[in-house]
Amino acid sequence: MKTDNEEFLEEEFSTQEENEEESAGLFEHLNVTVDKNQEPLRIDKFLFIFRKNSSRNKISQTCRAGNVVVNGNSVKQNYRVKPGDQISVLLATPKRLNLIIPQDIPVNIVYEDEDVVVVDKEAGMVVHPGHGNYDGTLVNALAFHFEKNGQKSDLDRVGLVHRIDKDTSGLLVIAKTEYALSFLAKQFFDRTTKRLYWAFVWGNVEDEKGTIEGNIGRHLKNRMQMTVFPDGSLGKHAVTHYTVLERFRYITWVECKLETGRTHQIRAHFKYIGHTLFNDERYEGNQILKGINMPKYKQFVKNVFEVLPRHALHAHTLGFIHPTTKKEMYFESPMPADMDAAVSKWRNYVEQ
Known part of the structure; x- marks a missing residue:
């Protein structure tokens, strides 16, 4: 089995400020050539064996989202791999966080449903916990919001599709399910989202x-x-x-x-x-x-x-295709008070 494992975008700074304008370190692009001696095997099982640190659910949802391509065509999880197949996989690999403490922090949610939440982030708020910022982040605020509303969202495993700097204001979309994360990940990877x-x-x-x-x-x-x-x-x-x-x-x-x-x-x-x-x-x-x-x-x-x-x-605009409805969603954030x-x-x- 030959592999070409390419991480998407830059490494993270180990500083008190977040570093990304975009989606650094949140996606992984795998290219695999199936060995000539490989027996026919469902691709979800094949990828689970190949990518040992991915769960069966993640691989299943990655296939469902259309992020597994074999010989140029998207395939579902029941596709059986054959010797010589060229497999391309886009995996959403959100930063693994320690236990997230829900915190009652004001956050401007402009849209929410069962799949996604869109936030208009204020300048000065870090997006997720990290070195020097272990709490007080957007992720902590969302954890409190979900808990208060009786929602289950595993934010230490799913969620961030992209990030913006601590002192950058504007729009972010956060996935609430593994499938939504995978579906949105491909749009950010392919640069089909609408952002200005x-x-x-x-x-x-x-x-x-x-x-x-x-x-x-x-x-x-x-x-x-x-x-x-x-x-x-x-x-x-x-x-x-x-x-x-x-x-x-x-x-x-x-x-x-x-x-x-x-x-x-x-x-x-x-x-x-x-x-x-x-x-x-x-x-x-x-x-x-x-x-x-x-x-x-x-x-x-x-x-x-x-x-x-x-x-x-x-971050003034944000447009993307919704994971479930497949309809385009578009948001605009007005100029913040300090810039105005x-x-x-x-x-x-x-x-x-």
Whole structure:
């Protein structure tokens, strides 16, 4: 049996802040060539033997969701493998968490049914427990919500299909069943979901629309940052499309669509082209990077930093096909209050 086991996206930072714009470490793509001596065997049993740390239910739901492909075609769990079969499997592999303590933390749930819950996350909330953040997270809040409503959801095993940074606000979908997780995982892996981000970046972005392309990997000196390796020698391929929404002389409001999903993709790409996210401390965007450094202007920017005390990034839209109904669902999150306040200040400034 020959295998090519490829983890999807970047490793996680072991820091107090979450690292993902997207779905880092949440999916695993397996490619298997069936041995020439293999006896006919149901594919669910074959994969259970091959992938010993996966449950029978996970493999069954992965097949049901259409994430098991043999010789180019999706198959169900009763398909019998044959010698030479080329098998491709997309497994949702959510981060295994220790016992989750339900906590009564306010969370803005914009939609919920038996399969999924869609949350509009506030900036400052970590998505799941990890090093330095063992509680107080979105997962803790959801565990309390489910328990209060008498719902059973094994959040230490199913749930997260994608993640956003602690200080990024906006929309997230969480799966409530193994099947929903598998079904949504393929959409995120294939990039068929509809998601747009809003960002404020330093400087007057030259073109109304553009594409930033360049491999993204861990910075060689500052391990807390990701950086672009334009020669492709390191990192992973990354593409960000953007459209200018409004200009404020010294900063620009842009809308971003990610073609790939790398750690800190928007933040690293815009720093690479000289337009670091506004007030992004990790990428030195919390300094005055554009404009005349005069006392009144300097004080004005400090005032904006105070009303927007985090990097200016917001997950504005989320669209996906529902696991059960197979209908498209689409959500929009309005601009959060801190970013809206910053826009008002910049508009008043440029009109003076």
